[in-house]
Amino acid sequence: MDKNRVNIAIIEPSHIIFEGISNVLMKFKKDFYLYRFNDLDELKLSASKENFNVAVINPSAIQNRLADFVKLKNNCQGILWIALVYSFFDDEVLQKYDDTLSVNASPEQIFNKIDKNNPSTDKIQQEDLSEREIEVLVQMVKGLANKEIADKLNISIHTVISHRKNITDKTGIKSLSGLTIYAITKKIIPLDYNSI
Amino acid sequence: MYQTHKTYITPEMKMAELINENSKLLLLLEHFEIDFAVKDKSVKQVCEDNKTDLAVFLVFGNLYNGFFPDINEITALEDISAIIRFLKNSHRFYKHDKYPELKSFIVQLHERHNSEDILLIEKFFNDYFEEVLEHLDYEESIVFPYICRLIEDGKTALKNSFSANEYRDHHTDIETKLTDLKNLLLKHISLKNDFSLRRKFLFSLFELEFDLNVHSLIEDKILLPLVGKIEIKPSNG
Numbered sequence: 230m231d232k233n234r235v236n237i238a239i240i241e242p243s244h245i246i247f248e249g250i251s252n253v254l255m256k257f258k259k260d261f262y263l264y265r266f267n268d269l270d271e272l273k274l275s276a277s278k279e280n281f282n283v284a285v286i287n288p289s290a291i292q293n294r295l296a297d298f299v300k301l302k303n304n305c306q307g308i309l310w311i312a313l314v315y316s317f318f319d320d321e322v323l324q325k326y327d328d329t330l331s332v333n334a335s336p337e338q339i340f341n342k343i344d345k346n347n348p349s350t351d352k353i354q355q356e357d358l359s360e361r362e363i364e365v366l367v368q369m370v371k372g373l374a375n376k377e378i379a380d381k382l383n384i385s386i387h388t389v390i391s392h393r394k395n396i397t398d399k400t401g402i403k404s405l406s407g408l409t410i411y412a413i414t415k416k417i418i419p420l421d422y423n424s425i
Numbered sequence: 426m427y428q429t430h431k432t433y434i435t436p437e438m439k440m441a442e443l444i445n446e447n448s449k450l451l452l453l454l455e456h457f458e459i460d461f462a463v464k465d466k467s468v469k470q471v472c473e474d475n476k477t478d479l480a481v482f483l484v485f486g487n488l489y490n491g492f493f494p495d496i497n498e499i500t501a502l503e504d505i506s507a508i509i510r511f512l513k514n515s516h517r518f519y520k521h522d523k524y525p526e527l528k529s530f531i532v533q534l535h536e537r538h539n540s541e542d543i544l545l546i547e548k549f550f551n552d553y554f555e556e557v558l559e560h561l562d563y564e565e566s567i568v569f570p571y572i573c574r575l576i577e578d579g580k581t582a583l584k585n586s587f588s589a590n591e592y593r594d595h596h597t598d599i600e601t602k603l604t605d606l607k608n609l610l611l612k613h614i615s616l617k618n619d620f621s622l623r624r625k626f627l628f629s630l631f632e633l634e635f636d637l638n639v640h641s642l643i644e645d646k647i648l649l650p651l652v653g654k655i656e657i658k659p660s661n662g
Contacts, residue, residue, distance in 0.1 A: 265495055401612055407605030410545045411613055420541055
């Protein structure tokens with residue numbers, strides 16, 4: 230569930246515009262999760278706990294606090310910062326964002342901008358695990374830690390982690406016990422394996 | 426995604442109409458100990474008749490309808506004991522309603538398919554629910570009593586006995602395993618026949634997932650911030 234979830238932080242003083250954008254996004258039936266904040270401070274507080282993928286911010290919320298905004302932006306890697314523009318703002322303000330979104334944009338345009346940072350869209354979902362992934366899976370199920378798997382298969386820890394991520398993306402299963410069952414039902418490991 | 430139904434609940438709306446629109450509100454009523462026979466009453470009347478805090482009801486009801494409250498709405502909530510009662514009732518629902526129901530579906534599946542896969546699912550489910558029960562016990566024996574004491578006399582002596590972060594991790598873990606279980610059934614385990622049994626099982630899982638989802642939102646995003654507010658108060662004043 231959380232794999233495809235896109236966390237969107239929104240700072241927009243107008244209730245109508247906020248509701249409007251929520252509605253447009255909801256129609257796309259994606260796993261968008263909206264968080265509304267009143268100002269930059271609230272967002273900052275929350276950004277330390279929540280992983281946001283996109284932040285849609287009315288420039289009025291940052292125009293007098295450009296330094297704060299730039300700082301926050303540098304501290305939070307991986308967020309796509311979008312200005313939601315429906316009145317005139319100085320270029321200096323808008324340039325601080327990654328992208329701008331006009332209030333006149335069509336639903337498709339809005340969607341395309343926001344979905345750009347969706348971690349799962351760029352990957353073609355295919356279910357079969359590669360040989361290497363299966364090897365990593367077998368070691369995981371045996372209960373080996375990343376470092377041990379890396380040593381055993383002569384690959385770097387970084388590679389192990391990326392294989393693990395792919396395994397979870399492909400199977401939709403995250404927990405070790407769930408992956409064990411997956412491995413057994415796919416006859417990757419035998420049933421009498423004592424780790425279940 | 427839990428944002429599916431779109432009516433933003435206000436005090437004057439008719440309860441029965443709201444239930445017609447989103448039947449999951451029945452779970453909400455049950456957790457508030459409100460009878461389903463709501464006649465022609467408005468939300469406000471239903472709350473008054475059942476001595477339920479209206480503000481809490483509106484925030485929770487709107488969560489079930491897919492609206493997350495803004496910070497002002499959360500901090501305006503006063504009746505924390507109503508929140509705790511609601512959460513305790515949901516616990517009862519998970520333990521004494523959902524758990525036996527899901528369990529019986531698995532047993533029936535097992536009776537009809539003597540397959541290893543079902544055994545594995547059963548094992549996974551048992552382990553999963555053991556974890557859930559452990560977490561619910563933890564809340565009931567540590568977190569809720571702590572909060573109740575806190576509202577009563579502002580004592581914070583027990584503060585170190587629970588950690589908000591650990592608490593949130595539990596929730597993530599519980600949600601992950603439930604998703605895994607669903608994905609195993611939907612994507613990886615193939616059984617022949619028994620459509621209706623499997624459908625009932627899946628529906629029941631989805632219902633549990635939805636309610637647990639709202640449940641952890643209430644605990645993580647509403648209850649904990651509210652408690653945090655009381656914890657800070659003594660030093661301020």
